Amino acid sequence: MSRSPVVADGAISVPEKRPAVDRTREPLFELRSISHSYGRNKAIFDVNLVVWPGEVVALVGDNGAGKSTLLKIFAGYLEPTSGSLRFMGEEVRFRTPARARALGIEAVYQDLAIVDQLSLWRNFFLGKEIVHKVGPLRILRRRRMRREAETAVAKLGLTRIRSVEQPVLALSGGERQSVAITRAIYFGAKLLLLDEPTASLSVRETRNVLASIERARDHDLGVLYIDHNMSHVLPVADRVVLLEHGRIVRTIDRGEVGVEELQELIARRAQKIDC
Amino acid sequence: MSYNTSHKGMPASISSRGRARIRAFAESLLDVRELAPGLGLLFVVLFFTLQTENFWSPETMTAISSVASTIAIVAVGVTMLMISGEFDLSVGQNFAFTPIVWALLFVSDGINQWLALIAALGLAGTVGVINGLITTVFGIPSFITTLGMFFVLEGLNNLLITGHQLIMFQPSITMWLLGAQIGNTPFYMPLVWMVIIAFVFWFVLTHLRYGNWVFATGGKVGPAKAMGVATIRVKRINFVMSALLAGLAGCMQFSYLHTVTQGQGQNYELLAITAAVLGGTSLFGGVGTVWGSVIGAYLLATIQIGLVLIGVPGSFYVTFIGVLLVIVVIANVRLGRFGGNQA
Numbered sequence A: 001m002s003r004s005p006v007v008a009d010g011a012i013s014v015p016e017k018r019p020a021v022d023r024t025r026e027p028l029f030e031l032r033s034i035s036h037s038y039g040r041n042k043a044i045f046d047v048n049l050v051v052w053p054g055e056v057v058a059l060v061g062d063n064g065a066g067k068s069t070l071l072k073i074f075a076g077y078l079e080p081t082s083g084s085l086r087f088m089g090e091e092v093r094f095r096t097p098a099r100a101r102a103l104g105i106e107a108v109y110q111d112l113a114i115v116d117q118l119s120l121w122r123n124f125f126l127g128k129e130i131v132h133k134v135g136p137l138r139i140l141r142r143r144r145m146r147r148e149a150e151t152a153v154a155k156l157g158l159t160r161i162r163s164v165e166q167p168v169l170a171l172s173g174g175e176r177q178s179v180a181i182t183r184a185i186y187f188g189a190k191l192l193l194l195d196e197p198t199a200s201l202s203v204r205e206t207r208n209v210l211a212s213i214e215r216a217r218d219h220d221l222g223v224l225y226i227d228h229n230m231s232h233v234l235p236v237a238d239r240v241v242l243l244e245h246g247r248i249v250r251t252i253d254r255g256e257v258g259v260e261e262l263q264e265l266i267a268r269r270a271q272k273i274d275c
Numbered sequence B: 001m002s003y004n005t006s007h008k009g010m011p012a013s014i015s016s017r018g019r020a021r022i023r024a025f026a027e028s029l030l031d032v033r034e035l036a037p038g039l040g041l042l043f044v045v046l047f048f049t050l051q052t053e054n055f056w057s058p059e060t061m062t063a064i065s066s067v068a069s070t071i072a073i074v075a076v077g078v079t080m081l082m083i084s085g086e087f088d089l090s091v092g093q094n095f096a097f098t099p100i101v102w103a104l105l106f107v108s109d110g111i112n113q114w115l116a117l118i119a120a121l122g123l124a125g126t127v128g129v130i131n132g133l134i135t136t137v138f139g140i141p142s143f144i145t146t147l148g149m150f151f152v153l154e155g156l157n158n159l160l161i162t163g164h165q166l167i168m169f170q171p172s173i174t175m176w177l178l179g180a181q182i183g184n185t186p187f188y189m190p191l192v193w194m195v196i197i198a199f200v201f202w203f204v205l206t207h208l209r210y211g212n213w214v215f216a217t218g219g220k221v222g223p224a225k226a227m228g229v230a231t232i233r234v235k236r237i238n239f240v241m242s243a244l245l246a247g248l249a250g251c252m253q254f255s256y257l258h259t260v261t262q263g264q265g266q267n268y269e270l271l272a273i274t275a276a277v278l279g280g281t282s283l284f285g286g287v288g289t290v291w292g293s294v295i296g297a298y299l300l301a302t303i304q305i306g307l308v309l310i311g312v313p314g315s316f317y318v319t320f321i322g323v324l325l326v327i328v329v330i331a332n333v334r335l336g337r338f339g340g341n342q343a
Helices: A067-075 A097-102 A120-124 A142-154 A173-186 A203-218 A259-274 B014-030 B035-051 B058-083 B091-108 B113-138 B142-161 B173-179 B189-207 B209-219 B221-226 B231-257 B268-278 B290-309 B314-334
Strands: A029-038 A041-051 A056-061 A082-087 A090-092 A105-109 A131-134 A137-140 A191-195 A222-226 A239-244 A247-253 B165-167 B259-261
Touching: A029 A067, A041 A067, A041 A222, A041 A247, A056 A067, A056 A203, A067 A097, A067 A105, A067 A191, A067 A222, A097 A105, A105 A173, A120 A142, A120 A173, A120 B209, A137 B209, A142 A173, A173 A191, A173 A203, A191 A203, A203 A222, B035 B290, B058 B091, B058 B189, B058 B209, B058 B231, B058 B268, B058 B290, B091 B113, B091 B142, B091 B165, B091 B231, B091 B259, B091 B268, B113 B142, B113 B173, B113 B231, B173 B189, B173 B231, B189 B209, B189 B231, B189 B290, B209 B221, B209 B231, B221 B231, B231 B259, B268 B290, B268 B314, B290 B314
Parallel strands: A056 A222, A056 A239, A105 A191, A191 A222
Antiparallel strands: A029 A041, A029 A082, A082 A090, A131 A137, A239 A247, B165 B259
């Protein structure tokens, strides 16, 4: 587990001032005493977790701590064995990921974000194409989608492709996720789920992905993300939730402790897990 | 956008800016997938124009366009299917099966020609439905499903005409529509149909939502599904399209030749895939164009007829095609034009 300093090479900076998350609002997503078992193996024990709109929650913990299982429950890939889910104040049950998506829960996976062979604008609008309906035909409004995709990704500063007309196979892992996050914001997602978005990314790319996460928060999305690297978690997370053996063992608020203290706390914990 | 950085510090002359523009233009040309096969076809045509005296004769034009048109129509369906990540090896047998059924119903049984044609095409489509269902429900490679179908249809074709050939002398409106000569030109109706079909499917692929979904399905099923693309339905529809177009092209061949044997369409499954690949369609899905496959079909036909004209034995051309195919695929893989499958 990483014991690198919070600010690696000064490249990933920690914004000092940030409006605190407004927790008087209706929570976006709530897990109430959720447990989950795979057959006889219990993976999650009685977890309570709330994500507010405009809040970035980082889920950290060792392999097998139950991070991915939790994320899958959020995304609708798994139905918990017991407990209840509440989304925007209403109890929900997801039988399929599509159901969760329909409510505005968007999971972004590094290797599942994008179809390499499609051009950027086709990727951006895939599954949500803007069309003219002519009889049974759904004719793509190509020019409009091209323009909108261009505007939406303009801020990302993509350097590896010349235009939105090009296939995205030249995009790096980080750029793909940035595009996917931008797409989620564009289509009005409410909760963004990210599974190790910075794994195997360069410093510059990591910074770009983290910037996209911040942009999602600025658009009042809730963000739940898994990361192994504390120095990536700390700059953006409003709350860090530490999982161990399927239980939440520690929840640390950004306001509660200073960034360095937080780092130390988690490092100590991680050391124990690392042995 | 950063191609002139190496010239920094040098006076920005008009010529360097002009060069940048030319370079940008050249790069945008590289995005046109039909360019390479188009140049290939141009080269082949030039070669035979110079090497033979009668390349541009009406007879040669008829020969090339009649071979190319039917292969191209089959190849268009196969291309759609390949872009969505599947194969159809049964198109060659379907190319014989459909006209055989049509001819039997219409010529031998005296059923109304339109009804007979619709019934035959319905059967062709059913073949596609079965291919699609078996492949998607059982999750087996379409290579196997359609190889099985290939043998099933071959057996049926043998059974239906037991080594004879069906000949139709009487003029009829359906056969005229599908295979007649166009006025006094050296061209026949299949060419017209090919242009219409290619145009329709080009539009479907590039301008309809369905086309977007076809590319996404073959490109990467995971993200496509995650984005809500009905990948299974796309594949099933493409299996039906491929079978229907093969059957229709077979009926055109019959209408043009006025005869059909069980050997009609032999190798067409492979020639259609070859045409598609020569035209830039990826064997791994997600990449391809309709016009590229049409050009590929013309390449095959031009080489076939051209070699005969310069005195090479007619059956030798496939050897040449085989070599060309391998070279083209090596070039495509080297240039990374088959998309992210290496990644």
